Amino acid sequence: MDLNTDYGKELYKFFNEKNEIYDLENFELRIQLLTALKGGQIEQQVSLRADTKRKPKHQHSDRDKIYTPEDVAVRLISKIPASDGDSWCDPCYGDGVFYNNFPSDNKEFYEIDMDRNYLNCNKKYDWNVTNIPFSKPKEFIFKMADCSRKGFGILCLANSMTATRLKELGKLGFCVHSITILYIKSWGFGYRTDFYVFTKQGNDKFEIIVSESN
Numbered sequence: 102m103d104l105n106t107d108y109g110k111e112l113y114k115f116f117n118e119k120n121e122i123y124d125l126e127n128f129e130l131r132i133q134l135l136t137a138l139k140g141g142q143i144e145q146q147v148s149l150r151a152d153t154k155r156k157p158k159h160q161h162s163d164r165d166k167i168y169t170p171e172d173v174a175v176r177l178i179s180k181i182p183a184s185d186g187d188s189w190c191d192p193c194y195g196d197g198v199f200y201n202n203f204p205s206d207n208k209e210f211y212e213i214d215m216d217r218n219y220l221n222c223n224k225k226y227d228w229n230v231t232n233i234p235f236s237k238p239k240e241f242i243f244k245m246a247d248c249s250r251k252g253f254g255i256l257c258l259a260n261s262m263t264a265t266r267l268k269e270l271g272k273l274g275f276c277v278h279s280i281t282i283l284y285i286k287s288w289g290f291g292y293r294t295d296f297y298v299f300t301k302q303g304n305d306k307f308e309i310i311v312s313e314s315n
Contacts, residue, residue, distance in 0.1 A: 166195070167232070167235065167288055168195050168196050168198070168232070169195075169198055169199070169232045169256065169285070170198070170285065170287065171198040171202070173283065173285065174198040174199050174202055174232075175198075175202050176281075177199075177230070177254060177256065177281060177296045178199065178202055178203065178204070178230060178254075180254065180279055180281060180296065180298050181228055181230060181252070181254050181298060182252075182278065182298075182300065183204070183205075183227065183228055183251075185205075186205070186207065187205065187207070187227035187228055187251065188205070188207045188208065188209075188226045188227045188228070189203040189205055189207065189208040189209075189226060189227070189228050189229075189230065190208065190209050190210065190211070190222075190224075190226040190228070190229045190230075190248065191203070191208070191209075191210040191211070191229075191230060191231050192210075192211050192219035192222070192229055192231045192233070192241065192244070192245060192248075193211065193212065193213075193219065193231045193232060193233060193234065193241075194210040194211065194212035194215070194217075195212070195232065197210075199230055199231055199232070203230070209224075209226070219241075219244065219248075220240055220241075220244055222244070222248055224248065225248050225249065225250050226248060226249065226250065227249070227250050227251045227252075228249065228251060228252060228253060228254070229245045229248055229249050229253040229254075230253060230254040230255075231245075231254075231255065231256065232256040232257075233245075233255055233256065233257050235257065235258055235261070238257050238258070238261035238262075239261075239266065241255070241257075242255060242257075242261070242262070242266055242270070243266075243269070243270075243273075246270055246273050246275055246299070247273075249275075249299075251300060251301060252275065252278065252298065252299050252300035252301060253275075253298075253299055254296060254297070254298045254299075255296070255297050255299075256283070256294060256295070256296045257294065257295065257297070258292055258293070258294055258295075259282075259292070259293040259294060259295045262295065262297060264311045267309060267311065268311060270299060274301055275299040275300070275301065276299065276300060276301070276302070276303025276304070277297060277298070277299060277303065277304070277307055277309055278298040278299060278300040278302075278303060278304045278307065279297075279298045279304065279307065280295055280296070280297055280298075280307075281295065281296040282294075282295055283295065283296060
């Protein structure tokens with residue numbers, strides 16, 4: 102299939118709009134099934150997607166096991182306005198890049214693959230900091246708030262921190278202290294991820310406006 106033809110460009114645009122392709126290689130495999138199709142017949146073949154295995158561009162096919170590069174974790178930890186002697190917790194240990202770089206020995210971690218499920222935690226720490234499972238944003242956002250005395254740092258997909266969740270955190274006494282916007286190429290996707298730091302004091306130089314007017 103020549104992607105420079107009008108037909109090739111049209112097919113590429115069709116599948117791209119349906120988020121059914123991630124890279125040119127995947128598209129070329131799919132296009133081999135469609136070279137004889139024209140017009141409305143393309144719609145019939147969308148069902149092929151259920152039987153076509155995609156090849157992920159990154160090594161983490163499980164969206165809950167997408168690990169933070171260590172140099173990034175170190176920079177994010179530096180955003181936490183902690184004091185000497187504060188206690189730290191990593192709710193999702195993963196490969197340990199957050200936990201191993203906390204600036205204190207007064208620390209603890211949880212990891213569901215080690216039978217230590219943070220969602221069952223009943224302790225409080227000064228700071229909870231981690232890259233959460235992308236499939237469970239609400240559960241981890243509010244569990245981290247519940248287990249934090251001073252604040253928490255949470256790395257998540259940008260659309261996980263909804264206006265409703267920000268308002269609920271505000272009711273719990275947590276304000277946004279800072280936001281760091283990230284794009285980590287090794288993760289292999291273009292979704293924006295943010296690192297939010299929430300504290301009890303907030304930051305008077307930082308403001309979030311949620312307008313509920315129509």
